[in-house]
Amino acid sequence: DYSGGGSGSSTPASAAAGPAATWPDVLKAADTEGKLEVWSVLSPAHNDLVKAAFEKAYPKIDLSITQYGPPEISTRVDAEHQAGVGSVDVLLSTDRMWHGKHLADGYFQKIVGPDAAAANTQLLAGAQPSTDGAPKASQALYDNDTRLITLFAAWGYAWNTDAVKSPPPSFDALFSGDTYKGKIGMNDPNTNSVNTVLFGKLSERYPDLFQRLGALKPTLYASSGPASEALGAGAVDAVLAISGAAVAPVKKAGFAFDSKFPALATPLYAEVLASSQSPNASQVFTNWLMTPEGQAAWASGYASVLPNIPTANNSAAGVEVFEAETVDPKQVAAWRDQLNAALGR
Amino acid sequence: MSDLKVKDLRKAFGSRGGIVAVDDVTLEVPQAEMLVLVGPSGCGKSTTLRCLAGLESPDAGVIEFGDRTIFDAARRIAVPIHRRDIGLVFQNYALWPHLTGWDNIAFPLRSRWVSREERRRRIGAIAEVVDLDRRLLDKRPAQLSGGQQQRVALARALVAEPRIVMFDEPLSNLDAALREQLRSEIRRLHEEIRFTGVYVTHDLTEAMSVGDRVAAMTDGAIIQIGRPDELFATPATSRIARMMGYRRLCAVTGREGRWEGTDCEFAGPAPDGPGSTYELLARPDRITVAAVGTAVPSAHDYRVRGGVVAGVGYLGSEQELIVDLGGRRLRLVVPLGRTFAPGERVDLSARVADTRAYPLTDAPETLDTPTDQETDE
Amino acid sequence: MSDLKVKDLRKAFGSRGGIVAVDDVTLEVPQAEMLVLVGPSGCGKSTTLRCLAGLESPDAGVIEFGDRTIFDAARRIAVPIHRRDIGLVFQNYALWPHLTGWDNIAFPLRSRWVSREERRRRIGAIAEVVDLDRRLLDKRPAQLSGGQQQRVALARALVAEPRIVMFDEPLSNLDAALREQLRSEIRRLHEEIRFTGVYVTHDLTEAMSVGDRVAAMTDGAIIQIGRPDELFATPATSRIARMMGYRRLCAVTGREGRWEGTDCEFAGPAPDGPGSTYELLARPDRITVAAVGTAVPSAHDYRVRGGVVAGVGYLGSEQELIVDLGGRRLRLVVPLGRTFAPGERVDLSARVADTRAYPLTDAPETLDTPTDQETDE
Amino acid sequence: MHTTGSVASEKHSRADTDDPRPAPRPRVGLVDRRPAQSAARRSAALVLVAVLALLCLPPVYYVIDAALSGGGSGLRQMLADRSLGRTVQITVTLALGSVVISTVLGIVLAWGAQGLSRRHRWLGHIPLVPLVMPALAAVTGFGYLLNPSIGFGNLLLRKIMFWSDAESGPLDVNTVPFILIVTATLLTSFVYLFVRSALAQLDQGVYDAAAASGASPARAFFSVVLPLLRPAIVYSSLTVMLLALGQFAVPLFLGRQENLNVLSTAMFVSMSSSPPDIPLAAAYGLPIIVAGIVFLVVQRVVLRDQDRYASTGTKGAARSLNKSGWFSHAALVVYGLVAVAAPILSVAIVAFQPFWSKNIVIGDFTLDNFRSVFANPKLVDAIGNTLVYSLSATAIVVPLGYLCAKVLYRRRQQRIIANLVDVLVSMSLGIPAVIFGVGFLLAFTHGPLNLYGRGAGLVAVYVVVILPFVTRLALVGMLNLGDNLIEAGAASGGTLWRRTLTLELPMLRPALGNAVAICLVLTAQEFGASILVRSSRTQVMSTVLYDQFANGSNSQVAVMAFLMCAITGAGVLLALLLGRRSSPKES
């Protein structure tokens, strides 16, 4: 049976029984486990800072964060799961659809940390996730407490200031008209459902977005990282829907580069795998992410879940969170199909 | 006592044994004798040798080395090659390029677990015999000349004093002068060491010169076996006679005490008897050019008339004459002195004692140059 | 008129022209003559031929085919090979394996845009001359025997009736009997077609037998050129004498009307004159074995004493004797009749008329077997 | 280059067909006579067949099984794919186009290399460089070189040509024609390799004879040389066709940006979508498998009657008459610049730039990117993993290939077993590495043997992918060595072990040394299979490079590519040095 990503496969024999019953025991057990493997979609540089901060807080746990781009991060897990290998403990990724698919398989552990719960309560109580506008995220823990929103990533567009003399005032400046024909880049909608959701949501705002994009013959990038580098180098004049995190380092390098993040954000989740070899350390780590120190490191440069995180970039007014929770998976599939058709796939 | 005994050896190749390469060969080689297998290409010489060596597995027959049965098809005995205690010399030397001459020669001794001391002694001795000095022995085969390589190969085959030494056309790759030299060297070695040897060649001169006895093979079978001079003087069949250099003078029919030519004008005495047809063969250097038109020859001479000189060649101390006998070409070797012009008419004569008569086989033979089936493969 | 004229041809190889393969060769070959270049391996025969053919570009010199200058280093003329109108026969035949015999032979005609009709006629004619029938011509080279292949190669070289036909050891790859046959065939062809030919070989017999004139080369230079019998009777240098089969009898010093041996016991008449040292050479078949201890020889004989029989070989109608002369080995060919045993002491004698004397060069030569530098490459 | 070469090739199919002697009679006789010996040999050979079968068959089985699973749902899905037609069209274009371009180019270069003067002989090695140059490095290099707007090559062209006012072009690497050109340029090496060695074996006399017969150089080339090269040309073009069909790295790196897929990348995309659509991926692979098998069969048939090409002469050492030296020099130099130097130079520039940029400011060059690569433990691990897996795979595959070659060499004695070995070994020739990758992944995750996430898994894949090369090299070595030398050892009383250890192996050292070098080089840069089989713990250089390409930084991609080139180059140099020192001259 080759259908689906991992259903019907063996569970790793070494899979631990789950975290300890009480939080102090979890903390103790985590120190004994002493190591943790986390896969994250964020950049290695960012991850390094997180690692340093966490290990400062929990010196006995050796944290290793590996970057995988979407969708690789989930297919890897599927492959490992099928092979009965569990090398990863915690995922920091973006694909809610994937999560939903595996919910029934017992893929994930409940997230039990007190700070995570507190953040959830805070959000449930109506505190907004530090964004203005109309946040659609009303809780942090989803899907039977197996999925935790850890930060919001801002999305926007960017352009090369050498090539583009007058900054495009809004999204539709990029795709109305032929100005950017053959010179626009975008993320491949097939690599991650987040991208699909973004384009889909935008298409609600700009009705014939897909057709207009198709006519521009955009260059597709696997993710925002390569896209922003290509933009910085001048391979394209502008990139549509680029992640704020990817833009930062390129901007820092001093390229003729500018960007705008018009109040769009998507959440980034934490998931603890049931097959984790360090179930307690996993809980400690996810919990730490929701502490102010954790948020300071993890959400640095992004929109944080908690208020008053100085390193976070929550300032953009009117961030509209394109929370995938609210989107029907069927709709996502339909968008993807339409977009592919428009792009000539 | 015979050192090598072969009985009814048989080996066929092909999907259903279609090509019988060795056809019931029976042989005995006494201790210290050198037997030469000679025959045209493809007659099965190499296959016979390879069966003896164990490189080929015969289909039937018995091979004994002294009192040890090496192979017996019926009794399912087949001693593998490396336990047969033989020496083998190949046409292409087959020296191991990565080893020095010394190490090449040492290999058979090492294989027999001969001690280091003894090895040194034996290699020294054999190197002297084959006339290789230490300087040459330290070189790799690629740095040696063809003759030196072949000498190393000889030393390698002889050094372990194997029961039987086999040679498969060991000199064919060398040029004429070197061949001549090494031929006499092998003869000398054999006289010095007195090993039992089997030697395969298609070169008659080599066979004559090297062999104590010569076995003439055709089509996988041994037709005649004997001392070189025996074979030379009285070849058993016209095929062997041709191998020995005899060429057809004429096809003749005996009639009333005279031979009469069937494919040439021929005259000369014949034994009484019924009129059956023979071919008369003689060696090119025993045929002389007679004055044209001399009448009936003496009782000691045959005469062939109506030859036309088709070509003359200078051979240094002799000359070569190609004589056309009614379409058939005959090559003679005659002394210098008289000069011949192409087109000149000549008669040929040969002494009765120098000719051999064989019943004419049905195979049609018109050209009397070496026939294709003898020389081509 | 000369059909081929070569003047001061020179060709060197190596990074800075270190190896002079052809050293100021000057030649003329008259119309319809066959010139043979003969010499030891590496003496530059092939290189000379390849320069003539245009396969090699000479460093200096002039080559003319009739009145057409084919190559002139000074005037920077170099007609490319395919416009030289030559025929070339290679040692390894160089037939095109993907073409039938017929198509191989047709190729030179096609290259010359000969019409289909004419092609058929010419191929038919040449096939008859070289004795190949249609059945054989339809085969691919791989399906032909060596002799047949070489005949196709001959036909290919001759069919377009080129101005000059060149042969580079065309028979070396064949076995002795076939070589003999094709040798006389080439001679016959030449007599029939009367082409102008240059023929390279290292085989003396072949050279003698094929050539109208023979040019003896050593070290890139032509030392002697003349009719075969001239070269044979009076070799210009001891090197050429050796090529012609002469072997050193003895090194001698003339003293008061007598030769005296320097490396053997020697006796015999010498011209008067100062006491300079010569080597005396004779052909192995002109040296006879004399009774031991006969006193001073006659004025027509030289005598070498103190030989020891080192080996005897049977050659069919003669025997071969290896005689040891104080460490030096000499090979003789003597008639059958008397039998010799190894170790037997013999004296040798040779007629004065059969020997040749050459000033002794400084190059030390101790062995009188064919020397390595002559036979190995 | 993750590609495959050839075992099914000339040499032993030749040993098969060229042999004028008919097949041996039934083996019953020998079995009866020497039961113990032959049984031992036979069972050893059977063990070998079993090992090979275990390695080669399960992956293919699983791919086919997956494609047909669920009542062929994968196939149905594939047929429903809107862009299938385009994908197939690009795949076929790539295959046929590569054959044409690389064959012509390969022949031209090989013929040109024949005419090189002694002093410039080294130029003849240039077209071989892409064989050992990491394909990923070349492909990323071409990406930097021919990016339509800021490719260094395009910038240069715009500067010197009349397109100077254009903002992009004139060349666009992310298009079908350029994917084709890049693929063909890289595959040209194969044609060159085979044609070159066929030319070297060609008897010079064959050409001289044509010239002497009055044929102009062109006529001699077309009527004599070209026909005689036919086996080499047919063989290498079929190989190129196979390689182009399974070509993965080039379309993946250059085509994805413009939405251009070939079957293998479509397969990879389905495999790496979330969740992986295994039946669909396998379905995309199926046509490639079928085509591979068809081509292997065709190759066999076409090359069967080879004796007509067997030259009758013996002397090799072809020496060209091609006097147009400038042409051969120019062709080789241009090829070297375009196919080798330019991409590597582009990679190097980006590696040393602080950030990928169209402005090359040498003063700004920095080692920062190298530093950050070496500071990243994952990348360092990948380099270490690559070394370990390469060495392990080499240690396994060389003995295995030697044994396979041995069985093939003695084909006449064990015909059935030899044919089995031949088929198994050839399989990974006809089937691209990327499919083996999928197959192994499935075999590891669905089969009984679980090697996923372990280095052993990658090593196993490498063994299968490299086996044909090693077998072929060893077999050619054995054929060159011949029987006599080993027989001489037996006749001298040497036992099997002594013969093998002191005679055969040392004499095969040049061939086996080459095999080791090729193994190391090819495994160190293997991509097609690695990308599928690797896990987070078993990353190798090529997969890390791809990850960086997909979501990391260009600079790091360039650094990795540069490092791969450097490591490979060092390996090749080492192998050359060792090979030169060790090769004993043949007598």
Ligand SMILES: Nc1ncnc2c1ncn2[C@@H]1O[C@H](COP(=O)(O)OP(=O)(O)OP(=O)(O)O)[C@@H](O)[C@H]1O
């Ligand atoms: N391995 C083999 N398979 C099939 N046929 C063979 C084999 N070896 C030899 N033959 C055939 O057996 C016959 C005898 O061959 P063999 O090599 O013994 O001849 P030969 O007398 O040594 O010839 P040559 O003088 O050419 O070496 C030939 O017809 C040959 O084709």
Ligand SMILES: Nc1ncnc2c1ncn2[C@@H]1O[C@H](COP(=O)(O)OP(=O)(O)OP(=O)(O)O)[C@@H](O)[C@H]1O
């Ligand atoms: N292409 C070449 N490069 C360098 N040296 C060469 C070349 N061809 C020939 N030589 C050298 O030139 C000399 C003459 O060679 P050539 O082939 O003419 O001799 P040959 O008389 O034909 O000898 P053989 O009888 O062996 O054919 C030799 O020393 C040879 O090594």
Ligand SMILES: [Mg+2]
């Ligand atoms: Mg033989």
Ligand SMILES: [Mg+2]
């Ligand atoms: Mg020559």
